[in-house]
Amino acid sequence: MTRLGIMFTPSLPPESLPTVARAADEHLDDLWVWEDCFKQSGLASAAVALARTDRLRVGIGLMPAPLRAVALTAMEVATLARLFPGRFVPGVGHGVQSWMGQAGVRVESPLTLLREYAVALRQLLAGEEVSVQGRYVQLDGVKLDWxxxxxxxxxSGGQGPKTLALAGKVADGILLAAGVSEDDLERSLRSALAERPADLPAPEVVHALIVATGDGAERRLAAEYAMWDVEAAPGRGVAGDAEAVAAAVRALSARGATTVALQPTTYLDAEGVAALVEFAGREVRPLLA
Known part of the structure; x- marks a missing residue:
């Protein structure tokens, strides 16, 4: 069955994370945190969510590679992965280029950086001693003690066929950008699988689905589309009751999503997101079985 999760978006303050995480631990499979500049740390948020829950899987989508030295990222990821085995899913991407420019870390070739970074990070997490002199990643005999x-x-993931093709080559799973439609999902998967090595298993595919329920749901979803500057399209969002949400999740699963993370509209506070989580667990999940 498709995994069902919730997106903890940075429109909520960091101190509201435990409320949402505890609700997700009771009702859903996953919680995904963002690392948008200049809002919240993905790793710190993941650590809090993991520490406040017992069974929930917590993912990060996505840590911007230019902001983080790969050796430090490997140390931090390894620490959380050892403390919470099987429950932590890190992710790396380009980062929004305008934000990378603001932070003074924008690079000339984001694809080259991400390729070098992801390869080195996977080697370090596998316990290998890594020496590399790349265009952006330079390591000299680095090996994790733990x-x-x-x-x-x-x-890994993001937008654009080149980025998705790279993610398919160097990552275990694909995290699609927010606001992706069913048709976009299929196109993205074709790009991601085009050059995937034959010895790698099929990737996990995480799709964010904007959800609005209750009175005024259609209006709130339309406002969310306007904020994201996207048009309404199947798979991008859904407004309605549990059956409507379940139908949207089933359709995305049929197109290749292995995990659907519900993305709350920005008007919700932490209690509202927790209520959405409970609704999804009690009313939507039974319809997916």
Whole structure:
């Protein structure tokens, strides 16, 4: 069955995370945190969510590679993966280029950086000693004292066929950008699988679905589309009752999503998101069985 999760978006303050995480631990499979500049740390948020829950899987989508030295990222990921085995899913991506420019870390070739970074990170998490002199990643005999066993899944993704093709080559799973339609999902998967090595298993595919329920749901979903500057399209969002949400999740699963993370509309506070989580667990999940 498709995994069902919730997105903890940075429109909520960090101190509201435990409320949402505890609700997700009771009702859903996953919680995914964002690392948008200049809002909340993905790793710190993941650590809090993991520490406040017992069974929930917590993912990060996505840590911007330019902001983080790969050796430090490996140390932090390994620590969480060892403390919470099987429950932590890190992810790396380009980062929004305008934000990378603001932070003074924008690079000339984001694809080259992400390729070098993801390869080195996977090697370090596998316990290997890594020496590399790349265009952006330089390591000299770096080896973790405490690598995780097994290494966690590493997600990557974003937008654009070149980025998705790279993610398919170097990552275990694909995290799609927010606001992706069913048709976009299929196109993204074709790009991601085009050059995927034959010895790698099929990737996990995480799709964010904007959800609005209750009175005024259609209006709130339309406002969310306007904020994201996207048009309404199947798979991008859904407004309605449990059957409507379940139908949207089933349709995405049929197109290749292995995990659907519900993305709350920005008007909700922490209690509202927790209520959405409970609704999804009690009313939507039974319809997916």
């Amino acid at each position: 690598p995780p066993d097994p290494a966690p899944l590493l997600m």
